Structures are given as structure tokens and as C-alpha cells.
Amino acid sequence: MFEHLQKDLSSVFFELHEDSPSHGGDPFILVPAMSLLPVCDILKDMQRYDFQCLSNLTAVDFQDHLRLIYHLFSYTHHHSLTLTTSLLPPHYEIDSVSRLWPIANWFEREVFDMFGIQFRGHPSLKRLLLPQHWTGYPLRKDYERMAR
Structure with missing residues (x-):
């Protein structure tokens, strides 16, 4: 799969990394x-490739940037494959893959x-777990919990 990825994605800058124990053995691409x-x-x-399934999407706060991690799977x-991308402050914004x-x-x-990441083109980007009026993003390192 690696040689095909390099050829097919040659027009897009990326870094391809083969199996890595720290990533569960899955290959990953930095995009x-x-x-x-x-x-x-x-x-x-x-x-x-035929990656029909986005099995997971999450983010990690590294203080100087946020990293998005996409886990893809092909049933066929x-x-x-794991895709990762980094977002630098203050613009935590990226295109939605919901289409x-x-x-x-x-x-x-x-x-x-x-995390407060804005997904451009998302059909209904609103809070999912917290009340709509909530202030702040609890999994960011700069989040300060309200005193009880």
C-alpha cells in the first residue's frame, strides 16, 4: 500500500510512516x-484503498497546537490507515469530512x-455533550474549570 500512497498522493505534501508500535501497528500519514x-x-x-469507514476521529492538545487523528478502515x-494533521492557534479550523x-x-x-475546532462545511456544528450555553472547551489545556 505504501508505494501506491506515495504515487497517488505525490501532488499533496505529506509524510508517510510505516507500521509503528506506538500507533498500534497501523501505517499513518501526516497531512x-x-x-x-x-x-x-x-x-x-x-x-x-476503498476506505469506506471512518472508525474514529479525535484530537489531542499539545499546548502549541491541536492534532486531529482520523482512523480509516477498508472492509474490502x-x-x-491513520491520518493526522495539526492546527495552529488561533485558527482551529479545518474542512469537514462529513460529506x-x-x-x-x-x-x-x-x-x-x-476542543473548539471549527469544521468548515459541517451541516450542523453545535455542541453534542455539553449544554449549548457552555463556555470553553474542557479537553484543551488552557481550559479552566469553574470553581464549585
Whole structure:
């Protein structure tokens, strides 16, 4: 799969890393935020990859940037791939992948709710777990809990 990824994604800057124990043995790609949607289009639509399933989407706060982590799976080929991209402050914004994988609607709402990342093109980006009037994003390192 690696040689095909390098060829098919050569027009998009990315870093490809092979199996890594720290990533559960799955290959992973570091993708610039502006290239995420085109890369996802290729990975879902090209028959040799056929990643029909976005099995998980989460984020991690590294204080100087937020990292998004997308876990993809192909039922046809029985392979998986992890995509990661970083967002720098103060613009925590990226294109939504919900038009490719409808389940992303819920994953993106959760990430928005907990980290404050805006997903451009999301059909209904609103809080999922917290009340709509809630202030702040609880999983960010700069979040200060209200005193009880």
C-alpha cells in the first residue's frame, strides 16, 4: 500500500510512516490541514484503498497546537490507515469530512464540543455533550474549570 500512497498522493505534501508500535501497528500519514479533504477524497474513492469507514476521529492538545487523528478502515481490503494533521492557534479550523463519511457528523461535533475546532462545511456544528450555553472547551489545556 505504501508505494501506491506515495504515487497517488505525490501532488499533496505529506509524510508517510510505516507500521509503528506506538500507533498500534497501523501505517499513518501526516497531512497538512489544507490538504486533508483532498487526501480523504482519494483514500475513499480510489478502488485500491476503498476506505469506506471512518472508525474514529479525535484530537489531542499539545499546548502549541491541536492534532486531529482520523482512523480509516477498508472492509474490502481489510487494511487500516491513520491520518493526522495539526492546527495552529488561533485558527482551529479545518474542512469537514462529513460529506465523505456521514459518521463524521457526530465525531466532529464531539471534537468541536471538547476542543473548539471549527469544521468548515459541517451541516450542523453545535455542541453534542455539553449544554449549548457552555463556555470553553474542557479537553484543551488552557481550559479552566469553574470553581464549585
